[in-house]
Amino acid sequence: MRLIITASMLLWISLTTSAQAQGLNIVSEVSYPTAGKPFQALVSNSGNVFVSVTANYDTGSPAGVQVFVPASGGGLQSPSNCLNALPLNITLGVKNLSFFPDATNLAAGIGSGAIFYHVTDLLGCNGSGYIVDQGSIPASDAGTLAVVVTPDGNFAFVSNEYGLAPNATLAQGVTLEQKIPGTNPPIFVSMGVGDLTGNIGVVAIQHDISGNFTTGTRLVGQISTGGKAIAGMLLSPDGTRLYVTSEISRIAATSTTQPAGGNSAVLTKSNCVGAVDSPPDNNGLLTVIDVARAVASPQDPRSILSTVNAGCSPVRMSESKDGRTLWVAARGDNRVLAFDTAKLESDPNNALLGYADTGGTAPVGIKLFHNDKWLAVANSNRFANPPQGNATILDVATILASPGDDSVMHRINTGYFPREITVGADDATLYITNFASNQFQVIKVLAADGDLNGDGVVDVGDVFLAERIAMGLLVPTTEQLIRGDVSPLGNPDGMIDIADVSRIQMKALGLASF
Numbered sequence: 001m002r003l004i005i006t007a008s009m010l011l012w013i014s015l016t017t018s019a020q021a022q023g024l025n026i027v028s029e030v031s032y033p034t035a036g037k038p039f040q041a042l043v044s045n046s047g048n049v050f051v052s053v054t055a056n057y058d059t060g061s062p063a064g065v066q067v068f069v070p071a072s073g074g075g076l077q078s079p080s081n082c083l084n085a086l087p088l089n090i091t092l093g094v095k096n097l098s099f100f101p102d103a104t105n106l107a108a109g110i111g112s113g114a115i116f117y118h119v120t121d122l123l124g125c126n127g128s129g130y131i132v133d134q135g136s137i138p139a140s141d142a143g144t145l146a147v148v149v150t151p152d153g154n155f156a157f158v159s160n161e162y163g164l165a166p167n168a169t170l171a172q173g174v175t176l177e178q179k180i181p182g183t184n185p186p187i188f189v190s191m192g193v194g195d196l197t198g199n200i201g202v203v204a205i206q207h208d209i210s211g212n213f214t215t216g217t218r219l220v221g222q223i224s225t226g227g228k229a230i231a232g233m234l235l236s237p238d239g240t241r242l243y244v245t246s247e248i249s250r251i252a253a254t255s256t257t258q259p260a261g262g263n264s265a266v267l268t269k270s271n272c273v274g275a276v277d278s279p280p281d282n283n284g285l286l287t288v289i290d291v292a293r294a295v296a297s298p299q300d301p302r303s304i305l306s307t308v309n310a311g312c313s314p315v316r317m318s319e320s321k322d323g324r325t326l327w328v329a330a331r332g333d334n335r336v337l338a339f340d341t342a343k344l345e346s347d348p349n350n351a352l353l354g355y356a357d358t359g360g361t362a363p364v365g366i367k368l369f370h371n372d373k374w375l376a377v378a379n380s381n382r383f384a385n386p387p388q389g390n391a392t393i394l395d396v397a398t399i400l401a402s403p404g405d406d407s408v409m410h411r412i413n414t415g416y417f418p419r420e421i422t423v424g425a426d427d428a429t430l431y432i433t434n435f436a437s438n439q440f441q442v443i444k445v446l447a448a449d450g451d452l453n454g455d456g457v458v459d460v461g462d463v464f465l466a467e468r469i470a471m472g473l474l475v476p477t478t479e480q481l482i483r484g485d486v487s488p489l490g491n492p493d494g495m496i497d498i499a500d501v502s503r504i505q506m507k508a509l510g511l512a513s514f
Contacts (some may be wrong), residue, residue, distance in 0.1 A: 004336055024374070024393065024410055025482045027444040031415070032076055034438050035083045036062035040365075040420040041431040041440045042097040042106070047424075049076060050122060051440060053083065054093030063093035065108070065122055076442070084117070084127035086110060096146035096420070100153055104211075107147035108158060111216040113399070114158045114203060115467045116149045116213050130213035134160050134201045135222070143198075143233070151239035155295040158201035159233040159244065160222075171304035173256035174226050198230035199223060200244055200289070202298040221298020226251040226259075226307060227285040231315040231331075235291070236341070237323045241305075245314040245328060249282040251307070259285055260348030263310040266355055272312035273330045274381050284300070286310040286328060288344050306348045310505065311337060316420070320372045325353065325400075327375060329363040336366060336375065338399060354399040359392040359408035365420035369427050370447060371456075372396065374409065374410060376430050378418040387417040387436050395446065404443050415439055427456065446479060449514065450504040454479065458507045466504045469496045 029508040036053040043049045047070045055063035068076040086094065095109040099119075106117045113133040121127035125219040134142040143161030150156070170176075200223040206216030227246020234243045251259060261267035269283040271434070284307045311331025319326050326344070328337045336353050343351035360379020367376050374393050381389035391412040398407040415437030422431045432441045450458040452465040466484050468474040476484065476496060485492040487499035506512035 014191075018049075024370075024445055024447050025480065026410070026412070027446050027482065029412075029441060029443045030075055031434075031439045031441050032068060032078075034440060035066050035078075035081060036066075036093070037435050037438060038419075038433040039093070039095050039435065040064075040097050040422065041433050042099070042396050042422055043424050043429075043431055044099070044103060045425045048123065050097055050106060051433070052094035052097050054095065054435075062116075063348065065094055065097070065106075065117065065127060067122055067125065069123075080125070082125040083288075084125060084129075086129075087131075095144065098146065098148050100149050101151050107149055109144035109146050109158065111144055112142055113144050114156060114201070116156075116205070116217065118211070130217060131202050132158075132217060132219055134158060134163050134469050135219055143218045143230075144201075146233050147203075148233060148235045148242070150291060150295065154205055156203040157206055157233060157235070157242055157294075158203055158219075159230045160199050160201055161230050162197050163199060168271055170224050170226055170301060171257055171307065172301045175252045175255045176226065176250045179398040197228050198225070198246060200225070200230065200233065200242070202294060223289065223294060223298060223303065225285055225287040225304070226482075227287070230270065231284075231313070232317050232328070234317040234319060234326075236319060237321060240291050241341070242291050242294065243317055243319070243326060244287040244289060245310060245317065246285040247289065247313045247315070248272070248329075249285050252283075254432050256496075259307045259309045261352065263349070264309070264352060266335075266337070267309040267311055267352060269312055274313055283309050283332075284332075286314060286326075286339070286344075287330070305345050307341070308344060308348050308351060311335060315363075318366045318368045318375065320368060322372075325372075327359075327366055327368065329366045329377065330355075331362050331364060331380075333359055334361055334363060334379075336363065336377065336394065336399070354401075354403040356394060356399045356404065356407045357385060358394065359411060362389070365418070365422075365429070365432075367421045367423050368396070369423040369430070370445070370449075371427065374445075376421045376422045376423070378414075378432055380417050380419055380435075382417050382419075389416070389418045390414055391418055391421065391430075391432055412441075412443060414441065426454070446482045448489070448492055449483055450486050450507050452476075452480045452484045452504075454483070457503060460508060463501065463505045466496055466501045470498055470501050486514065 039052040041051045049068040051066045055061040067082040068078045071077040097108045115129040117127045117129045141164030146159045147287045202221045206214045215483045225246045229247035232245035271280045288305045311330035315331045338353040339351045358377045361381040364380045365378035393410040394407040415434030417436035419435040430443045452462045469476045484496040486503045
């Protein structure tokens with residue numbers, strides 16, 4: 001027996017699809033303790049989770065990469081508390097993590113520089129890593145946060161939050177200035193490039209015949225953005241662009257090259273406040289870098305394609321799968337910003353697409369998921385005592401259609417200082433690190449989207465499952481019931497019936513979107 005859609009059904013479906021919003025459901029939520037302060041949790045396609053653990057600055061406190069693997073009864077376990085410890089002389093711990101393109105190696109920032117691991121060594125709890133110092137002054141405090149590797153695996157970019165970069169290059173025409181704290185009206189003094197803190201290191205990567213990192217893996221150059229405190233770095237999906245955020249602009253008003261967005265009250269500010277009792281300062285920057293030019297000649301100032309003001313303390317970023325939209329967490333504004341990536345280069349003054357409050361304080365980690373329809377935000381509240389934050393899920397369509405409107409779909413309780421968010425291979429499971437609670441959360445979020453078999457598309461297979469459930473021939477799982485209960489849209493009735501089948505069939509035919 002097949003269910004046939006009539007003309008009246010088609011009219012009813014089209015009307016209700018446009019009138020109601022899609023909801024979400026928290027399917028499961030589990031917390032796992034970590035050996036120390038967790039910075040980020042990175043999950044592989046096979047379900048292994050690598051957690052960067054940062055020391056608490058006490059002698060002997062743990063720092064390294066802790067490994068969690070799928071447990072036989074479900075969930076995760078850390079075999080024998082598997083912690084790949086850093087050398088004792090490195091006290092700052094491991095920060096952001098990223099896989100190499102082939103996922104056989106993993107890179108991370110460790111405060112003093114970059115470290116490169118073999119994944120198999122980490123899984124065996126014997127990962128020592130290969131360290132590349134960032135040549136900063138002092139070398140022990142580069143503030144290295146993150147490392148990303150080019151698609152060919154031959155180069156890595158390293159974000160150094162504090163490190164001084166001798167002979168680093170700036171975009172042509174840029175001069176720097178520093179505001180003297182406490183002056184009112186503000187007084188600025190000129191700076192030299194060598195006085196600018198924060199840079200992007202360029203590392204050439206070499207392996208021997210066995211795949212081991214060799215001495216040819218070394219720092220070959222550094223790039224300064226004109227900003228202070230590099231806080232975020234993201235490689236575009238096609239690997240051609242590197243996006244960098246700096247928390248505070250240090251580009252002088254007399255520079256021949258000025259950041260775009262100067263006329264936007266959302267992007268350009270002079271009253272940004274970070275930590276409690278810190279003096280007001282300038283907005284931060286978003287910088288676009290040409291990857292090919294940067295790896296070919298790191299000292300070439302033309303590698304910086306554009307620089308845009310980006311609100312107060314811009315930090316982490318997330319980009320849509322199609323590479324068209326870049327999202328930035330403006331921590332000091334409690335906002336997220338959305339930019340058109342094409343316009344960042346062709347028309348940067350008009351690149352801002354939308355913005356929204358995050359529903360929390362001091363957002364840091366952000367990540368698109370659910371086919372880029374939702375944006376997960378870790379609201380760190382990092383400057384409070386205690387730093388009780390939360391996580392929120394924002395509706396992307398609302399932000400882009402109505403900038404400034406309330407877009408919060410759901411709030412998630414977290415531990416202290418929720419710092420980073422990553423998403424599993426299923427595009428539905430969130431991994432949130434609670435830095436000051438020594439734990440990370442794993443939260444599965446599903447929508448009434450019609451994808452009953454969970455393969456990422458709605459097609460005839462999903463229609464077939466929905467029909468069998470509606471006819472009483474199949475008992476749905478919890479996930480199938482959530483995904484298949486699509487009618488009435490936004491107000492599920494707890495069952496899959498003919499109305500749900502009809503709507504799923506319309507989506508499979510490309511005649512409905514929800």
